[in-house]
Amino acid sequence: MKNFNLTQLERKSLISKLFLQLDDFYENTRDLKVSPKPNRAKLKELIESINFEVSLQPEEAMSNIVQGLRQYDLHTSHPKYFGLFNPRTNFISILSDLITAYFNPQLAAWSHSPFSVQVETYLIKTFCEKFGYNKDKADGTFASGGAEANLTAILCALNNKFPEFETNGHLNTSKRPIIYCSKEAHHSIVKAARNVGLGSKSVKTVCSTDSLELDISNLIQLIEDDIIEGNSPLMVIGTAGTTGAGAIDPLEDISKICKLYDMWFHVDAAFGGGAIMNPEYRNWLKGIELSNSITFDIHKWLSVSMGTSMFLTNKPDILSKTFNISTEYMPKDGVIDEIKDPYTHSIQWSRRFIGLKLYLSLAVFGWEGYSQVIKHHIDMGAFLKGQLIQNGWKIYNDSKYPIICFSDPKHENNPEFAELIKTKVIESGEAWISSYPIKGINTLRACITNYSTTKEDIIEFVNYLAVLKKEYFEEKHLIAL
Secondary structure, rough: OOOOOOOOHHEEEEHHHHHHHHHHHHHHHHHHOOOOOHHHHHHHHHHOOOOOOOOHHHHHHHHHHHHHHHHOOOOOOOOOEEEOOOOOOOHHHHHHHHHHHHHHOOOOOOOOOOOHHHHHHHHHHHHHOOOOOOOHEEEEEEEEEHHHHHHHHHHHHHHHHOHHHHHHHHHHHHOEEEEEEEEOOOOOHHHHHHHOOOHHHHHHOOOOOOOOOOOOHHHHHHHHHHHHHHHHHEEEEEEEEOOOOEEEEHHHHHHHHHOOOOOOOEEOOOOOHHHOOOOOOHHHHHOHHHHEEEEEHHHOOOOOOOOEEEEEEOOOOOOHHHHHHOOOOOOOOOOOOOOHHHHOOOOOOOOOOOOOOHHHHHHHHHHHHHHHHHHHHHHHHHHHHHHHHHOOOEEEEOOOOOOEEEEOHHHHOOHHHHHHHHHHHHHHOOOHHHHEEOOOOEEEEEOOOOOOOHHHHHHHHHHHHHHHHHHHHHHHHHHOO
């Protein structure tokens, strides 16, 4: 039988050799193309060359994997990846994953992993307080990502509104529960509504203002219409930092509406919640402390590895009400009365110790370290905006966050322009950007997601955009002739 442990000498040798390959990538990411051009045939050939019938030497197997990732995957850790909230991971969080893999704690029951569960409990209480909740009357859980956290919010809202929902499900809801969110909100809301059996028709899209925030007057009108139609207004989801344009919904006003109509108030702060890490920016989230629950993705702005998210709530009993279940084969709750086994107040059952990535990062860098990193992102976003304006680009959003939606005003009515520029940027491997429609205009979208991004990186990116714009103009001019 194969020795799954390997020998101590083999382990040391493999870790040493693997570290050299990984550290070369980590140290020299800037020298690589952001988005390699994958040849699907060669990619399949590389992967399927390992057929599991013939055992490879560990060094060969690891080298194949590292080479495959390096050669074919998009490098979101590149300083010129201006994409979708996928940051470069800080090295301490990488070590956290290694520690977790070695010990492999099982976070279903406190009795199995008291240290791990207690660390996550401490973090949950700490961040509840950071967001303005009373930590002694709040609760929460770690989640795999914002989608799971938003799904948790909807389940909690249903169990809060309908006392028998946990046993009778929708049989106990004679009226259709309605969820309200801005059209700029994340699509995980619709997905979650489908998953819990409400259906996509239960999600009502609220109009956006000129600044792309949820329109309060339209929200009130939709709620009143639903009451007349015999529906049951369930919850409003405000977004603090929309994915597309970085808008912040009027959280204080939403809170007042929710109290008036007895609705659950959830804030999706998956990316934007990171503003609480810097005292200069935390007022952007004013009103979030009035919410009933919050989604906060640690793996976005706090630069730890996937997938690390939080669901926080000011209703200390709602998670247990929603997810608590007893079994004969599971160990009983922790010996301390206030300890809750994670499987009894979370969607997940068996799961990884994901909170360690945040705990160890905070232990090493502290609040001040994170405050400085958040400021760096904001500063680089402002610098990028300035460089774009200086080079003749127009900004179409007004976000406090380092999210910039822009285009050439001469071509703003031509949807082909943004798509062509985006495609050329991605295909070149020089950088990575996306596109996003704002008020009928297809804009280019760039977001600072990397703490290693410098002014030099931004200048190079903007200069390359100028080259592409010039090429586009020349091609159009030649066609016209």
